[in-house]
Amino acid sequence: MILPSFGIVSEVIPVFSKKPLFGYPIVAMSGAAIGFVGWGVWAHHMFASGLGPVSVAVFSMSTMAIAVPTGVKIVNWVMTMWGGKISFTIPMLFAIALVVQFTIGGLSGVTHAVAPADTQQTDTYYIVAHFHYVLFGGAVFGLFSGFYYWWPKMFRRQLNDAIGKWNFWLMVIGMNLTFGPMHILGLQGQPRRMMVWTEARAGEGFFNFGFWNRVASIGSFMLGIGVLLFLVNVIYTHKSKKVAIAPLDPWDARSLEWMTQSPPQEHNFDVLPTVNNLDEFFHRKYETDSSTHGVTQVHSAEEVMAELNAHPDEHIHMPSRSYWPILLAFSLPVIGYGVIYNRTLMAVGAGLILLTMFGWAMEPSTSPDDDFDPPAPGEGGGHTKELSPLG
Incomplete structure (x- = not known):
């Protein structure tokens, strides 16, 4: 889930730092390493389930090992910004937020490599905090960076900068208010999926469960409002007549x-x-x-x-337009649901998959409207017909 956002940030940071990506081969190799080692990390959430000492040792080592390629990426991004002429645009703000929030999530994640500590943390709010700093602070912030960065390319409209800043700051502050206190709650022993707690279990002073849960609740509302502001930004950008058509290269891009x-x-x-x-x-x-x-x-x-x-x-x-791929995609959940719950449904899903794959394979390779003939240079310089602002 995190690697696509890592790719987005590796595109965005060089553009707004006015520098090439530092150590590109190392960044690419570390991404492949994360994809490989990541298969051996997930079970650090299952140390309390009786895996056995060998399994616990293996997954503890992989949990520690994955910190190396992810740490390499962080260093590469920081060195890309170092000495650059940084422009704090909305895509860049979200990219920097990913670097910071993912680092926090990674530091709490490395603690899962210590099997005795991880066993105590299992099913507490500490796990919730770690997971969301990695997933939301990492993957989601990276996606928002990509939305703002490539929106002019996709739709010829540039999202509003003022709304974008409100969107960014509410999401960053809201995320930290929501999930930051959960580190304290988890280390104090508050379990997940806990609806109410008694005063006897609530703790005192700085470690009071009620106080930090209220802070997290306030943060969650801020976070939700921040996400809604992105939708407001999209609607405003495409409905307002004040928004001009975006230039071809609004960011002075590189790729x-x-x-x-x-x-x-x-x-x-x-x-x-x-x-x-x-x-x-x-x-x-x-x-x-x-x-x-x-x-x-x-x-x-x-x-x-x-x-x-x-x-x-x-x-x-050009290939012909086809509805077979989307039918194939809809067939996969059918067989997946059937594998778990119903053999008849599994057979139906398998039949749909075979049917759609056969239909896709036998589809004609040509049709009357599948070709594109660029105009002569004097008739438009090789461009197609003018598209509407929404494509």
């Missing part, structure tokens, strides 16, 4: 997707670009001065696209 029109065509490029650099789009816009180690802009985004599309392919073949 290939910004070399397409907004929103991109189904086939992305009229001409397959030749990639010579990691940040190809950036290097087409800027030249590096070897003497000063600075950069000078030599082309705008529009000029880069015009040059790329000056000689489009004469004929681009």
Whole structure:
């Protein structure tokens, strides 16, 4: 769940730091390592279930080991920002929040590698706090960073900056007020799924259960309002006549997707670009001065696209539109539910999967409307017809 958001942040931070991603090969390798080691981490939530000493030892070691590649990513992101000209846009704020919140969640997560402590923490609010700092502070904040960053590319509209800042701060403050106190509650022994507690169990002073649960409740409302503000931002952006069409390159981006029109065509490029650099789009816009180690802009985004599309392919073949993939997707929950509860339903799901796979495989490879012929350069420079602001 966390790796897609890690990828988003690895795109966003270099753009708003005005620097390439520090240690790109290491970032890529650490992502693969997280994907592999992650399969051996989950059971640290089951140490109280009687796994046995060998299983507990193995999962304790993997819980400790996964801190290495995740720590590497944190260092790479921090070093990318170090010495850069940081722009605190909404995507960048959410990306920085991910780095901070995920680090907190990771520090509490490493404690699960200590089997005796983890056994005591099992099924307490400490686990809830750790999980949400990783999942919400990590994965969800990364997704919101991506929403704000790629929204102009997807819909040609840039989300409102003022509403976005309220959205960000309410979510950050609300998340920490909600899940931060749960570390204290969990270490004091408050179990999960606890509806009420007696005064005898509530604790005194700083460790009073009632006080910290009230703080968490207030934070949850702030967090919910922050998420709702994102929906308000989306509605305002697409309904208000005051919102102008976003430029092709509103963030001075670095990667290939910004070399397409907004929103991109189904086939992305009229001409397959030749990639010579990691940040190809950036290097087409800027030249590096070897003497000063600075950069000078030599082309705008529009000029880069015009040059790329000056000689489009004469004929681009696109797959036909098909409803078989969505039918296949709907078949999977049927067989999944059937495997657990009903063999007849499992057979029905299996039949639907086979039917949809056969239909998809036998679908004609051509149809009257599956081709795209780019116009001649003099007739539009290789672009398709003008799209509406909502695509």
